[in-house]
Amino acid sequence: xxxxxxxxxxxxxxxxxxxxxxxxxxxxxxxxxxxxxxxxxxxxxxxxxxxxxxxxxxxxxxxxxxxxxxxxxxxxxxxxxxxxxxxxxxxxxxxxxxxxxxxxxxxxxxxxxxxxxxxxxxxxxxxxxxxxxxxxxxxxxxxxxxxxxxxxxxxxxxxxxxxxxxxxxxxxxxxxxxxxxxxxxxxxxxxxxxxxxxxxxxxxxxxxxxxxxxxxxxxxxxxxxxxxxxxxxxxxxxxxxxxxxxxxxxxxxxxxxxxxxxxxxxxxxxxxxxxxxxxxxxxxxxxxxxxxxxxxxxxxxxxxxxxxxxxxxxxxxxxxxxxxxxxxxxxxxxxxxxxxxxxxxxxxxxxxxxxxxxxxxxxxxxxxxxxxxxxxxxxxxxxxxxxxxxxxxxxxxxxxxxxxxxxxxxxx
Amino acid sequence: xxxxxxxxxxxxxxxxxxxxxxxxxxxxxxxxxxxxxxxxxxxxxxxxxxxxxxxxxxxxxxxxxxxxxxxxxxxxxxxxxxxxxxxxxxxxxxxxxxxxxxxxxxxxxxxxxxxxxxxxxxxxxxxxxxxxxxxxxxxxxxxxxxxxxxxxxxxxxxxxxxxxxxxxxxxxxxxxxxxxxxxxxxxxxxxxxxxxxxxxxxxxxxxxxxxxxxxxxxxxxxxxxxxxxxxxxxxxxxxxxxxxxxxxxxxxxxxxxxxxxxxxxxxxxxxxxxxxxxxxxxxxxxxxxxxxxxxxxxxxxxxxxxxxxxxxxxxxxxxxxxxxxxxxxxxxxxxxxxxxxxxxxxxxxxxxxxxxxxxxxxxxxxxxxxxxxxxxxxxxxxxxxxxxxxxxxxxxxxxxxxxxxxxxxxxx
Numbered sequence: 001x002x003x004x005x006x007x008x009x010x011x012x013x014x015x016x017x018x019x020x021x022x023x024x025x026x027x028x029x030x031x032x033x034x035x036x037x038x039x040x041x042x043x044x045x046x047x048x049x050x051x052x053x054x055x056x057x058x059x060x061x062x063x064x065x066x067x068x069x070x071x072x073x074x075x076x077x078x079x080x081x082x083x084x085x086x087x088x089x090x091x092x093x094x095x096x097x098x099x100x101x102x103x104x105x106x107x108x109x110x111x112x113x114x115x116x117x118x119x120x121x122x123x124x125x126x127x128x129x130x131x132x133x134x135x136x137x138x139x140x141x142x143x144x145x146x147x148x149x150x151x152x153x154x155x156x157x158x159x160x161x162x163x164x165x166x167x168x169x170x171x172x173x174x175x176x177x178x179x180x181x182x183x184x185x186x187x188x189x190x191x192x193x194x195x196x197x198x199x200x201x202x203x204x205x206x207x208x209x210x211x212x213x214x215x216x217x218x219x220x221x222x223x224x225x226x227x228x229x230x231x232x233x234x235x236x237x238x239x240x241x242x243x244x245x246x247x248x249x250x251x252x253x254x255x256x257x258x259x260x261x262x263x264x265x266x267x268x269x270x271x272x273x274x275x276x277x278x279x280x281x282x283x284x285x286x287x288x289x290x291x292x293x294x295x296x297x298x299x300x301x302x303x304x305x306x307x308x309x310x311x312x313x314x315x316x317x318x319x320x321x322x323x324x325x326x327x328x329x330x331x332x333x334x335x336x337x338x339x340x341x342x343x344x345x346x347x348x349x350x351x352x353x354x355x356x357x358x359x360x361x362x363x364x365x366x367x368x369x370x371x372x373x374x375x376x377x378x379x380x381x382x383x384x385x386x387x388x389x390x391x392x393x394x395x396x397x398x399x400x401x402x403x404x405x406x407x408x409x410x411x412x
Numbered sequence: 413x414x415x416x417x418x419x420x421x422x423x424x425x426x427x428x429x430x431x432x433x434x435x436x437x438x439x440x441x442x443x444x445x446x447x448x449x450x451x452x453x454x455x456x457x458x459x460x461x462x463x464x465x466x467x468x469x470x471x472x473x474x475x476x477x478x479x480x481x482x483x484x485x486x487x488x489x490x491x492x493x494x495x496x497x498x499x500x501x502x503x504x505x506x507x508x509x510x511x512x513x514x515x516x517x518x519x520x521x522x523x524x525x526x527x528x529x530x531x532x533x534x535x536x537x538x539x540x541x542x543x544x545x546x547x548x549x550x551x552x553x554x555x556x557x558x559x560x561x562x563x564x565x566x567x568x569x570x571x572x573x574x575x576x577x578x579x580x581x582x583x584x585x586x587x588x589x590x591x592x593x594x595x596x597x598x599x600x601x602x603x604x605x606x607x608x609x610x611x612x613x614x615x616x617x618x619x620x621x622x623x624x625x626x627x628x629x630x631x632x633x634x635x636x637x638x639x640x641x642x643x644x645x646x647x648x649x650x651x652x653x654x655x656x657x658x659x660x661x662x663x664x665x666x667x668x669x670x671x672x673x674x675x676x677x678x679x680x681x682x683x684x685x686x687x688x689x690x691x692x693x694x695x696x697x698x699x700x701x702x703x704x705x706x707x708x709x710x711x712x713x714x715x716x717x718x719x720x721x722x723x724x725x726x727x728x729x730x731x732x733x734x735x736x737x738x739x740x741x742x743x744x745x746x747x748x749x750x751x752x753x754x755x756x757x758x759x760x761x762x763x764x765x766x767x768x769x770x771x772x773x774x775x776x777x778x779x780x781x782x783x784x785x786x787x788x789x790x791x792x793x794x795x796x797x798x799x800x801x802x803x804x805x806x807x808x809x810x811x812x813x814x815x816x817x818x819x820x821x822x823x824x
Contacts, residue, residue, distance in 0.1 A: 016465055016468040016469050019469065050488065053428055053488070053492055054491070054492070054495060056428040057428050057431065057492045057493075057495035057496045057499065058495040058496060058498060058499035059499070060499075061495050061498075061499075062494070062495060062498050064505070065491045065492075065494045065495045065498070065505070065506055066491070066495070067491075068487060068490065068491035068494070068506050068508070069487070069488050069491035069492060069495075071487075072484040072485075072487045072488050072491075073484075075480060075481070075483075075484045075487070076462065076465070076481050076484050078480065079466070079477045079478070079479075079480035079481035079484075080465055080466070080469045080477075080481060081469075082474070082477045082480070083466060083469035083470040083473050083474060083477045083478070083481075084469045084470060086470060086473075086474050086477070087469065087470035087471070087472075087473075093476070093477070094477055094480050096480070096559075098510065099557055099558075145511055146511075147508075
């Protein structure tokens with residue numbers, strides 16, 4: 001029998017009635033001839049409640065105990081879905097991370113999957129076509145036998161990793177949207193659902209602000225070449241739409257230059273004025289930030305009015321903004337800087353498409369179009385298949401719409 | 413260091429604020445020089461919520477999946493208490509049943525503890541006086557690695573079994589009452605808190621309707637001679653009262669004839685009229701009931717008016733009443749019975765005391781006292797250290813108060 005991994009997020013399992021709907025999707029695939037493993041998240045709102053209790057218990061909490069508390073949410077859902085499936089006459093059983101086991105690193109709260117032993121689940125497939133209902137988001141650290149969670153959105157990663165371990169034909173990620181769009185439809189009503197996206201594009205889109213999948217899950221899908229669908233759990237279980245397939249670039253026939261426009265408000269800009277322009281200054285600035293695990297993204301250096309000094313602008317995650325300024329203040333003398341300026345009301349807008357590899361001048365068209373709208377670009381970064389611009393947050397919608405139209409992504 | 417097991421029930425851990433109070437009790441014992449293992453229940457109301465979801469998911473549910481769902485409640489509490497203790501500066505970690513492991517039978521939903529490996533917890537004691545926060549109510553079936561729960565009140569059993577496994581000096585069961593009473597104070601305001609109760613007495617009291625401890629926990633306390641206190645979590649953590657000690661009979665200096673009066677409304681009476689009085693009839697009646705796991709309790713047989721037949725009265729748990737009648741109807745011909753009568757508005761009132769062993773006529777005084785109040789006795793059973801009478805439920809309070817006074821249990 002071919003194998004299939006299906007994953008359902010929190011809104012899809014928010015209560016027993018919704019879980020019954022999930023069971024209908026599962027039954028359809030079982031009847032279509034698949035051996036099915038279903039990965040489930042905690043019921044909507046549960047994880048937030050559990051996290052709030054942890055914070056109330058200890059403002060600075062031990063991530064090992066945090067993991068014990070929050071992993072309970074998925075445990076509840078997995079048991080309930082197994083009960084519903086059994087009640088519908090399908091053989092089913094729940095699997096917790098430690099039972100499979102899904103072995104992880106010991107970075108509690110943001111653990112990485114090290115290995116998955118699929119043998120127990122495969123035995124259930126062979127013996128009685130038993131549906132495996134797997135708690136997402138969790139695994140176990142092999143040496144300590146402690147529960148470890150994968151970070152927010154980790155159930156996507158559980159699903160893709162399990163699909164790879166089981167040799168599944170594909171992995172279906174059911175969400176509350178019906179696929180991946182050219183950009184956020186709440187910002188651009190003309191946004192189109194994509195039939196197919198290349199792994200590399202999806203990875204950039206997820207990294208650059210599209211919230212549809214956890215970045216790590218796309219990395220794994222790409223690494224293990226797992227065809228992955230993003231589709232809606234709210235479709236009629238008897239006649240669902242296919243959603244968006246994330247697949248190899250070669251499997252996409254009609255490739256446009258730009259596939260999607262992503263944006264992220266989770267950025268802050270820091271500018272250092274009149275830094276001494278001498279060797280080693282970059283290390284003096286970015287070394288201490290790296291030591292404190294601050295992820296510096298866009299970096300621009302321009303010569304200032306004063307010839308002996310330079311201005312340096314870069315971005316950091318908004319959550320690390322205050323901390324980053326404090327680190328720089330501590331190192332002010334070593335860096336030899338005069339002035340620190342910053343802004344948190346900025347947004348990074350990105351255009352992504354594997355077609356950029358073979359087309360020149362894609363980004364420069366954007367710079368011109370944005371300039372014509374009076375939008376000032378504060379920073380630019382480019383890579384082989386994407387470019388990003390940092391602009392004032394007030395221009396987010398205008399910039400996204402402008403680029404969406406510019407690259408022909410608007411609905412016909 | 414001497415070792416101590418403390419157990420806190422659902423109302424004692426109902427929210428993070430109450431859990432903080434639990435941590436104060438734990439700190440007191442750690443500072444008094446104990447290495448401490450704390451067994452916790454689910455937050456009050458949680459188990460009911462989880463059970464309701466299971467029933468909604470599947471009216472007839474697989475107990476293996478039920479166990480997965482309900483065991484999550486204790487997991488949450490154990491993680492939260494560990495966080496609170498750490499936040500207060502005490503080394504602490506949570507332990508789930510499968511991590512210790514607490515190995516159980518495979519009777520999911522009502523599993524029995526088979527063995528406990530205390531070595532991990534003891535390592536934590538030795539290495540850093542680490543408080544072990546243990547999820548009560550749960551264990552793991554060794555062969556299948558599936559989560560198994562111990563039935564309602566099972567955390568008491570977890571605590572006593574753990575105390576035995578760790579060689580603890582004693583086991584403190586913290587509840588919302590401050591000890592074991594001579595009877596239910598809601599029925600008899602003059603009920604007294606007992607300083608000490610013998611294991612055997614506590615076992616009878618728990619079996620006969622006193623809800624303070626799970627029967628199995630008392631069996632284990634008796635078997636392993638674990639001195640067990642029942643005490644209040646609502647006492648001032650800085651100056652708590654000792655509660656009631658459950659201990660060896662020999663450790664109780666002032667032994668009264670009757671220690672307590674228990675009652676159970678969870679009874680139903682069945683009377684079979686004019687059963688053929690021939691050999692094998694008892695087997696014909698009670699065999700089919702035993703085969704269907706109905707626990708028959710009090711049995712009385714009296715010769716009826718007709719000399720060739722007999723009337724047989726017995727009790728079954730109220731929950732099994734309808735089912736028992738149906739089983740008897742099915743076997744009506746084999747039994748050769750004419751008429752089945754029954755009553756569910758009955759109550760079993762019991763007097764318990766190890767002193768009965770050495771005192772004659774204890775029960776007969778009760779029969780006289782009840783008769784004087786006009787209370788009709790429907791059935792009687794006696795054993796070495798208790799007797800029980802089955803009466804109309806309407807007389808419950810009157811009968812309990814009468815016996816409570818009769819045996820000198822009223823407060824001075």
